[in-house]
Amino acid sequence: MRFQTAAASLLGLAVLPILMPWLEFVLTLAIAKGFAALGVAVLLRAGLISIGHAMFFAASAYGVAFLSRAGVADFALAMLASVLLAASLGVIVGTFLVRYRAIFFAMLNLAVSMVFYALCSKLYGLTGGTDGMAVPIPTVFGVSLPDPAFKSLLYYFSLILMVVVGFALHHYLNSPLGQALSAVHSNEIRLEYLGVPVWAVLLIAYAASAGLAGMGGAIAGFAVGRVVPDFAFWTASGHLILIAVLGGIGGVPGAFIGAVFLELLHSAAVSVTDAWNLIVGAALILVIVFLPSGFYGLMKQEKAPSL
Amino acid sequence: MTSDVILKATDLRVSFAGIKAADGVNIQVNRGEFVAVIGPNGSGKTTLLNICTGYITPGSGSVHLEGAEITGLAPRKIARLGIARAFQIPQLFSDQSVINNIMLGLAARHGLWTALRPLETPARRKEAQDLLELVGLGEDANRISSTLPEGHRKLLDIAVALALEPRLLLLDEPTSGVSALDRFPLMEAIMGAIRQRRISALFVEHDMDVVARYADRVVVWNAGQIMAEGTPAEVFSNDEVLKRVVGVA
Numbered sequence: 001m002r003f004q005t006a007a008a009s010l011l012g013l014a015v016l017p018i019l020m021p022w023l024e025f026v027l028t029l030a031i032a033k034g035f036a037a038l039g040v041a042v043l044l045r046a047g048l049i050s051i052g053h054a055m056f057f058a059a060s061a062y063g064v065a066f067l068s069r070a071g072v073a074d075f076a077l078a079m080l081a082s083v084l085l086a087a088s089l090g091v092i093v094g095t096f097l098v099r100y101r102a103i104f105f106a107m108l109n110l111a112v113s114m115v116f117y118a119l120c121s122k123l124y125g126l127t128g129g130t131d132g133m134a135v136p137i138p139t140v141f142g143v144s145l146p147d148p149a150f151k152s153l154l155y156y157f158s159l160i161l162m163v164v165v166g167f168a169l170h171h172y173l174n175s176p177l178g179q180a181l182s183a184v185h186s187n188e189i190r191l192e193y194l195g196v197p198v199w200a201v202l203l204i205a206y207a208a209s210a211g212l213a214g215m216g217g218a219i220a221g222f223a224v225g226r227v228v229p230d231f232a233f234w235t236a237s238g239h240l241i242l243i244a245v246l247g248g249i250g251g252v253p254g255a256f257i258g259a260v261f262l263e264l265l266h267s268a269a270v271s272v273t274d275a276w277n278l279i280v281g282a283a284l285i286l287v288i289v290f291l292p293s294g295f296y297g298l299m300k301q302e303k304a305p306s307l
Numbered sequence: 308m309t310s311d312v313i314l315k316a317t318d319l320r321v322s323f324a325g326i327k328a329a330d331g332v333n334i335q336v337n338r339g340e341f342v343a344v345i346g347p348n349g350s351g352k353t354t355l356l357n358i359c360t361g362y363i364t365p366g367s368g369s370v371h372l373e374g375a376e377i378t379g380l381a382p383r384k385i386a387r388l389g390i391a392r393a394f395q396i397p398q399l400f401s402d403q404s405v406i407n408n409i410m411l412g413l414a415a416r417h418g419l420w421t422a423l424r425p426l427e428t429p430a431r432r433k434e435a436q437d438l439l440e441l442v443g444l445g446e447d448a449n450r451i452s453s454t455l456p457e458g459h460r461k462l463l464d465i466a467v468a469l470a471l472e473p474r475l476l477l478l479d480e481p482t483s484g485v486s487a488l489d490r491f492p493l494m495e496a497i498m499g500a501i502r503q504r505r506i507s508a509l510f511v512e513h514d515m516d517v518v519a520r521y522a523d524r525v526v527v528w529n530a531g532q533i534m535a536e537g538t539p540a541e542v543f544s545n546d547e548v549l550k551r552v553v554g555v556a
Contacts, residue, residue: 171425174425174426174427175424175425175426176411176414176415176419176424176426177419178426179407179411179414179426180411180414180415180419182400182403183400183403183411186399186400186401186402186403187398187399187400187401189398190398190399190400190467191411191415192381192382192383192386193360193382193383193386193391193392193398193468194383194386194411194412194415194467194471195383195384195386195387195415195416195471196383196415196419197383198383201419
């Protein structure tokens with residue numbers, strides 16, 4: 001049943017932009033944010049809330065812009081390099097931050113991301129300041145595509161990447177390493193006394209989550225065609241947490257479900273009223289009150305624990 | 308013989324805010340022994356376990372595991388060298404199933420560094436189920452561990468420690484919080500598992516009936532020092548121990 005639901009959802013996502021071409025951009029952004037929210041959700045499994053993951057999203061988007069400026073015009077190479085850049089940044093930042101827990105972890109992530117935001121805003125000569133940097137359309141295996149064709153290709157590439165990465169992450173979360181990540185939240189002391197270096201478990205998760213955010217950032221950079229410091233602003237990080245919670249952290253699809261819901265809701269609300277925040281906020285309250293496990297909780301058939 | 312000594316702590320000294328929890332303590336556990344540490348509340352018994360597992364670094368003195376010094380090593384490193392610990396308050400992955408707790412322990416024994424294979428494999432599940440049967444929790448395998456009664460939580464905590472296949476098991480008050488009716492069945496289950504796996508053990512205990520019945524040797528800890536040591540019969544016939552420790556334990 002769950003497989004059928006997933007297959008039908010994917011088919012719907014594949015067909016929707018054909019029926020309603022305006023949705024292509026919205027859904028591309030939704031998937032991009034879904035990747036970043038998935039990164040946030042990975043850390044939430046360990047009970048760690050990052051209010052700074054938009055930094056990795058932005059770093060990767062800036063990465064594709066800088067690579068393009070440096071003459072790297074190939075789409076695949078730019079994607080790969082920028083994701084690696086975000087993951088590497090995750091390793092560097094994570095090395096210091098995974099020692100902290102709870103509010104300290106959250107606030108330090110926020111602080112680091114705001115330093116990054118300030119650098120992007122103020123280093124005008126390098127980053128273009130608040131004007132940002134252009135991300136031109138890259139070549140795909142040496143072929144130059146017109147804008148609409150590239151955007152369609154980007155969308156379907158993102159869709160396929162979502163499935164592939166989703167499966168890989170599902171395996172990771174069910175592996176001993178992934179289960180140890182959940183165990184950090186549950187009982188860090190016991191984990192340490194089992195001989196498990198908790199910092200290493202968390203650092204791997206942090207780097208993976210940064211890489212996921214980077215994946216989203218690179219896609220967003222290509223989709224928007226420009227990267228601005230606001231990509232790294234703290235509200236963008238808050239947005240990612242919201243998506244992760246809305247979708248539900250119980251499974252990989254949750255982040256993408258949350259992202260698609262929020263982007264569609266946002267698009268619909270904006271078209272109805274200037275006070276779109278009111279509609280979005282009300283919808284969020286309803287979802288949080290009535291679906292505490294997020295949208296994924298609806299899909300997942302929970303087994304009641306035996307008493 | 309030196310090779311028969313599995314744990315040797317020499318001249319341990321630790322104090323907290325001027326109060327001496329260990330003041331020149333020497334203690335050793337021989338292979339296959341089940342050694343009890345008894346003493347009044349606050350005398351420093353748990354401190355010994357904390358030192359042996361790396362939670363506390365002693366001010367001076369040393370701890371050797373089968374001849375190799377482990378003083379001051381991190382708990383995870385000591386665990387990997389073969390010392391496992393069960394706690395006075397069971398330390399479980401409370402939101403996970405009973406069998407998942409064990410499987411994580413089994414996976415940790417081999418190193419967790421695989422993200423490609425699932426935690427639950429048929430072989431690992433069988434090994435975990437066998438271990439649960441050994442401690443009498445076979446029927447609770449799929450329960451969420453937080454729903455277990457206290458005695459079963461204690462057993463699960465010990466089973467998780469046993470999953471590491473330790474050379475030495477440290478138990479901190481295994482019968483505390485367990486009803487008088489359940490403490491001997493609990494100890495029988497523990498002893499069965501330890502004997503079957505030929506594991507040496509050091510346990511801190513307040514229940515003198517349990518100590519008398521199960522310990523091979525008893526160490527009496529009082530005010531940071533060892534005031535007596537010997538078989539249960541020897542220790543419990545010592546007037547000073549009866550007066551100063553058993554009477555208040």
